[in-house]
Amino acid sequence: MLEFSGDWRFDSPGPIPDGVLEDFTTLxxxxxxxxxxxxxxxxxxxxxxxxxxTTASWSSSTSWxxxxxxxxxxxxxxxxxxxxxxxxxxxxxxxxxxxxVPDVKLxxxxxxxxxxxxxxxxxxxxxxxxxxxxxxxxxxxxSLDRQARDIIQRSLSQSEDFLKDGHDxxxxxxxxxxxxxxxxxxxxVETDMGTVQGKSLVSG
Numbered sequence: 001m002l003e004f005s006g007d008w009r010f011d012s013p014g015p016i017p018d019g020v021l022e023d024f025t026t027l028x029x030x031x032x033x034x035x036x037x038x039x040x041x042x043x044x045x046x047x048x049x050x051x052x053x054t055t056a057s058w059s060s061s062t063s064w065x066x067x068x069x070x071x072x073x074x075x076x077x078x079x080x081x082x083x084x085x086x087x088x089x090x091x092x093x094x095x096x097x098x099x100x101v102p103d104v105k106l107x108x109x110x111x112x113x114x115x116x117x118x119x120x121x122x123x124x125x126x127x128x129x130x131x132x133x134x135x136x137x138x139x140x141x142x143s144l145d146r147q148a149r150d151i152i153q154r155s156l157s158q159s160e161d162f163l164k165d166g167h168d169x170x171x172x173x174x175x176x177x178x179x180x181x182x183x184x185x186x187x188x189v190e191t192d193m194g195t196v197q198g199k200s201l202v203s204g
Contacts, residue, residue: 016084017114020116038065052075
């Protein structure tokens, strides 16, 4: 298991580029030339199934194993770190069994060529800051109307509390503060009724 931010396992920082998926698929095909084709496909299937959040069952034939693997790789591609981890861990498992597999340098060349935004430095996977990054859309700023209504509501509520407690003077001061705040905060703003200027509204 590679070391990287735990958040990436649950909230994908972005998908893997299509070019990486295609190149890794080609490499897997070359790995199969060293032995039982289906067995190699099945080994990779188990790792990509885990990355996709599912499980893999043994396919009925080599061709189906290859097809099922491609499906699992496509599903896992939505999360780049997990996709890279699945490929690397599958390769390492096969390497321990004596199978020749792509080394880290080759994997990193592919990631760099397609600007995946990651660099493999076992046991760590590091974000390089390059390539497509997920963009969080900021919340839309409250409209002028919404801001004004919020200010008015808070101030009137405060004024009512003063009245309930018998503090008439404070209640009046709160309302006066409200009028002054609205006219000052939105001075020069164009509205449907005109332009706010000082303590008055000038019709357009």
